[in-house]
Amino acid sequence: MSSSVYVPARPPRVAVVGAGLAGITCARRLSEAGCAVQLFDKSRGVGGRMATRRVEWIDTDGAVHRAAFDHGAPAFSARSAAFRAFIDEAVGDGVLRRWEPVMAPGSHANLDGLAHWVATPDMPALCRHLAAGLPLTRSCTVDELVRDRDGGWRLLSQGDMVGDGVFDAVVLAMPPAQAAVLLALHRDDWARQAWSVPMQPCWTLMGAEGGTPPPWDAAWPQRGPLAWIVRNASKPGRAAEDDGLTRWVVHATAEWSATFLESASDSVQSALQEALARELGRTPRWAHVAVHRWRYALAPRRTDAAGKPCWWDAALGLGVCGDFFTGAGVEGAWLSGRALAAAIVPATADARAPGR
Ligand SMILES: Cc1cc2nc3c(=O)[nH]c(=O)nc-3n(C[C@H](O)[C@H](O)[C@H](O)COP(=O)(O)OP(=O)(O)OC[C@H]3O[C@@H](n4cnc5c(N)ncnc54)[C@H](O)[C@@H]3O)c2cc1C
Structure with a gap:
């Protein structure tokens, strides 16, 4: 067996569905780790529930x-030191202020x-700031994930393929009931857990x-x-x-x-x-x-997903993040997005300052 290290011929292509704080945090960190990331959101803007x-x-x-x-x-x-460090950085960048x-x-x-x-x-300003420079398709509801025979993912919206071709991995960053619909065909166990979260x-x-x-x-x-x-x-x-x-x-x-x-x-x-x-x-x-x-x-403070900050199935190339993993609102969304990026590309956990 060869002992050589596998070096991909091209950067991993990751689709992130949901441009709230969890999805954008994950996308930003993956992008900084060298992944080719594309964001999709059904709304006209970013921010999700951080809305104006x-x-x-x-x-x-x-x-x-x-x-x-x-x-x-x-x-x-x-509450966490990591999120406090992120806030300090965002205050320095002029997008967060104390009220x-x-x-x-x-x-x-x-x-x-x-x-x-x-x-x-306004409240979406934080997500706009973090999403700057990331490819984003707005007003695009992803309603189906299709797994190719060779292992890639295609994203569909009303029967049409969206995004630039086939993705190596898909991240779902949305409320659990909405994630459940997309998960059902691929990880029925996650879909059932997501359905049971009483938002x-x-x-x-x-x-x-x-x-x-x-x-x-x-x-x-x-x-x-x-x-x-x-x-x-x-x-x-x-x-x-x-x-x-x-x-x-x-x-x-x-x-x-x-x-x-x-x-x-x-x-x-x-x-x-x-x-x-x-x-x-x-x-x-x-x-x-x-x-x-x-x-x-x-999200309620304790959910069936409690104990894990996100889900990541490396064999499928499928991950889920969002506030419902911890029930800790905006901070929980950020922690979950960050944890999923670290699960997908472990280097993102170590190679960066605690903030972004
Ligand atoms: C009224 C209200 C009050 C709140 N009060 C507080 C508070 O006081 N403190 C606090 O910390 N938190 C509070 N929160 C919660 C906080 O806003 C959320 O925890 C956090 O913003 C969730 O971020 P997220 O990225 O996990 O999800 P979201 O912000 O919901 O982002 C999910 C994104 O996915 C998109 N999406 C969903 N399905 C699809 C699809 N099929 N295709 C494409 N895009 C899709 C959505 O458009 C959305 O932009 C409050 C929320 C609300 C609504």
Whole structure:
């Protein structure tokens, strides 16, 4: 048997499906390790649940108003030394800043005294920064993975092949129910585990209103329907409310969202508007209001996948990462993407600084 080291004739080609923080972290590290990486996302932009909705409307006087609402993760924290190092680097790069909201009386920040971090000027900015220079196909829902006889992967979207040919490996970086669909034909055991992860939903209200703002930036009521109330402009790097309208993002609790998951959006909107009015102690004069339903917002702290930060099948060339492996939100997504890159190319675990 030859003892020579196998040197591939060309860089390994890896498709990463899902351009949230887990997928982009994995893709960036694989790319830096010499892999030819292509990212795919069904959305028009990157960031996944680190999301910002931009809207524009014209009022009855004909004035144009613009607003941006961070309607996915409002902020995040760091518990591990590795993620703290990553945050320090991203702060240095100018894409993350600390958010120190004035909390409403009786509310306390729910991050165990940890710093709250936000991307600037909007939440997807962190992923845009990390994805810079990586080939990315947007608005592309990958709905089938096809394994070639010679071991490569083809990606299909509505029956058409996407990406530049055949890939040596595929990474799925998306909520577990969505990964399960793509895994079913190839790793039924993973698909079943992914299906069984009870992701928590979140109804989110985004509204701009003209009443007197309260003397606080955020509240964490955890009563009735309300989990978080955030004045978007209180975050660093956001546009000023120079039209006199306060921009609110209101997240419902997981329990309330689950109860009303299939309700009509206008009834959910009314319920959240009323709940916010109770917290403000006045009836807002709404200039714009909308709701968004996150069917898969947050992973539970413990899942069936607990214990592993990702899945990697080297024989198949198939991997899965995402926040649901640890249930630790943004930090968990980052740790999972990083762990999968290290499983695919072990050199990525050692050869780099702890941050990116
Ligand atoms: C309302 C809300 C509040 C939150 N609050 C917090 C918080 O306070 N703190 C915290 O740390 N975290 C919070 N989170 C969770 C945090 O946003 C997520 O844990 C993290 O962003 C997940 O990253 P990810 O890369 O694993 O997945 P995602 O961000 O979901 O990325 C998956 C990507 O895959 C794409 N995709 C899915 N299926 C396909 C397909 N078939 N083809 C192509 N693309 C596909 C999606 O479009 C998406 O861009 C919150 C999330 C929400 C929604």
